[in-house]
Amino acid sequence: MDIFENINWQEQKISLKDLSLWDENARFPDKYFNKSEKELIEYFCTNGIFKIENLAKEIVKDFDLPQLEKLITYNADEQLIVLEGNRRLTVYKLLHNPELAPSNTLKNKFQKLKKEINISDNFLFDCLITENKTEGFRFIERKHVNGNNEVNWGEQERTHYNVRRGNATKKEEFKVAIAKIIKDLDIPEGLKDQVLGHGYVTNFWRILDSSVAWKEYGFNLKDDGELEITDSNFKDKLKVIILNVLKKEDFSGNKIDSRSLNTNKEKEEYLKSIQNNDSKKVDKEIQKNTTHNLFGEKSTDIFPKKKKTKINPKSTSRNYLIPKTCRLNINEKKINNIYRELRDNLLIDDTNSSVPNAIGVLFRVFLEINIDYFWEKRKGETFSDNTKLAGKITNISQYMEQEGLSTSRQLKNIRTVATDKNNLLSIQNFHGYVHCYKTQPTLNDLKLKWDNLEEFFEILWSSLTSKK
Structure with a gap:
C-alpha cells in the first residue's frame, strides 16, 4: 500500500x-x-x-x-x-x-x-x-x-564511489588502480583487505602515493585511469610493502610507520632496499602464520607481536586517582594543572581528607577538555555547540583508528563510555557526578575507571607530542 x-x-x-x-x-x-x-x-x-x-x-x-x-x-x-x-x-x-x-x-x-x-x-x-x-x-x-x-x-570505499560516479581525482584513480592490482596478488584475501582498511591504509598510501615511489616504479596514469608501470617486478615488491606495512617493520627489523617514513629520503631508502627475491620471504612468512580451524578454514595472522615488558601492576590501594606510574607529557597549562591535581594533590583514600565527589566532577571535566584539545590540534577544528560528549568520543575514536594512531581493541574502553549505559565506564555515570544530587562515586569505582581509560589518555598525548 x-x-x-x-x-x-x-x-x-x-x-x-x-x-x-x-x-x-x-x-x-x-x-x-x-x-x-x-x-x-x-x-x-x-x-x-x-x-x-x-x-x-x-x-x-x-x-x-x-x-x-x-x-x-x-x-x-x-x-x-x-x-x-x-x-x-x-x-x-x-x-x-x-x-x-x-x-x-x-x-x-x-x-x-x-x-x-x-x-x-x-x-x-x-x-x-x-x-x-x-x-x-x-x-x-x-x-x-x-x-x-x-x-x-573508509578512504577506499569513498575512492571507489567517486571513481564510479566519474568524480574522481587523479589521486583517487591511482588508488583504485593499485587496489585492483592488490586484489590479483597471490596472498590471502584477509591481508589485502587489512592493508586497505582502517588502521593501515594511511601508512600504505604514504609510501606508495609518493613522488619517490612514482619515480622508483615508473608509474604513469593515463587519461582512461589505466596505470602503466615500468618496473616488471612491481607486483612482487608490492607484496613486500603490504607485509611490511601490516607487520610495521621490514625484514631487517626497521620500523615501517608514520614516524619512520616521514621524509622522501626515508621512503626512497626503504623502497630501494626491497629486493626482487624478497617476495619469497613474504610467501614463507604467510605460510608460517597461516592456521586451519576444525572446519578446515584458513586464517593468516601476521600482525606484529608485542614484546613482553615489565609493567607496574595497577592497584586500587593507591591514594590518588592517577597512579604515579602514569606520566603524561601535557603541554597545555590548564589541562596539565588538572592532571597534576588528580595525580598529586586530591586524596582518594579512607581518611577524612578524601574528596571523591570533587575528583568525580574533575575527572569528568578532564575527559572532555582532553578530547576538545586533541580535536582542535589534530583536526584544526572545534566541535559544534550541540555535540554532546558521547558524540565527541565517537568522533575521536573513529579518527584515531582511521589515522592509525590506535587500534580498535585499544579504543574499546573509551567507546564503552559512549555506547554502554549499563557499564561502570558509561557517560551517564560521569554525568551523574555533576548533575545528580544522589550519585556519589565510590573510591574503587573512580580508580577502576581511570585504570580502564589510562591507555586512551596515553595514546592521545603521545600522538599530540609526535604531531608537534
Whole structure:
C-alpha cells in the first residue's frame, strides 16, 4: 500500500524475498559486479570492518522496535535493488536463511539468533522506492560521502564511489588502480583487505602515493585511469610493502610507520632496499602464520607481536586517582594543572581528607577538555555547540583508528563510555557526578575507571607530542 509518493519517490512496505543486494555498492571491489547474492553476502561476512555479527545481535535484540531507517530502493526493470541499507539487508537474509553464511561457525551463530525471533521471507521493510537512480545517489551522498553513518566509509570505499560516479581525482584513480592490482596478488584475501582498511591504509598510501615511489616504479596514469608501470617486478615488491606495512617493520627489523617514513629520503631508502627475491620471504612468512580451524578454514595472522615488558601492576590501594606510574607529557597549562591535581594533590583514600565527589566532577571535566584539545590540534577544528560528549568520543575514536594512531581493541574502553549505559565506564555515570544530587562515586569505582581509560589518555598525548 502506498503511504507517500511524489514525482520521484514512493514509500512502500516490501517483502524480504523481493529485495536484492546492489553489486555496485561502493563497499564491493570492481570484481563483484554481477556476482551472485551469496557471493556478495560472503564478502560482507568475511570482512570484519562491516561488523555483520554485531549488527545481527542488535537487530535481534531490538526486533520489536519500528525500523529506524528506510531502505533506499531502486526499481530497475521490476527488480528492486537496495542502494542504501545493504548491511542491514544482508543480516536479515542471514537471519531468515543461515545457510547463506560462508562458514559453519557463522551459520551456527545465525541459527541460534534466528530462534529468538520470528522472521520469514515475507518480512516487510519500510522502503523508499525510485526509478531515478540519481535520486538514490542523493541519499547515498548525504549518508556516506558526508560521513553521516554508523559504520563510516573508509578512504577506499569513498575512492571507489567517486571513481564510479566519474568524480574522481587523479589521486583517487591511482588508488583504485593499485587496489585492483592488490586484489590479483597471490596472498590471502584477509591481508589485502587489512592493508586497505582502517588502521593501515594511511601508512600504505604514504609510501606508495609518493613522488619517490612514482619515480622508483615508473608509474604513469593515463587519461582512461589505466596505470602503466615500468618496473616488471612491481607486483612482487608490492607484496613486500603490504607485509611490511601490516607487520610495521621490514625484514631487517626497521620500523615501517608514520614516524619512520616521514621524509622522501626515508621512503626512497626503504623502497630501494626491497629486493626482487624478497617476495619469497613474504610467501614463507604467510605460510608460517597461516592456521586451519576444525572446519578446515584458513586464517593468516601476521600482525606484529608485542614484546613482553615489565609493567607496574595497577592497584586500587593507591591514594590518588592517577597512579604515579602514569606520566603524561601535557603541554597545555590548564589541562596539565588538572592532571597534576588528580595525580598529586586530591586524596582518594579512607581518611577524612578524601574528596571523591570533587575528583568525580574533575575527572569528568578532564575527559572532555582532553578530547576538545586533541580535536582542535589534530583536526584544526572545534566541535559544534550541540555535540554532546558521547558524540565527541565517537568522533575521536573513529579518527584515531582511521589515522592509525590506535587500534580498535585499544579504543574499546573509551567507546564503552559512549555506547554502554549499563557499564561502570558509561557517560551517564560521569554525568551523574555533576548533575545528580544522589550519585556519589565510590573510591574503587573512580580508580577502576581511570585504570580502564589510562591507555586512551596515553595514546592521545603521545600522538599530540609526535604531531608537534
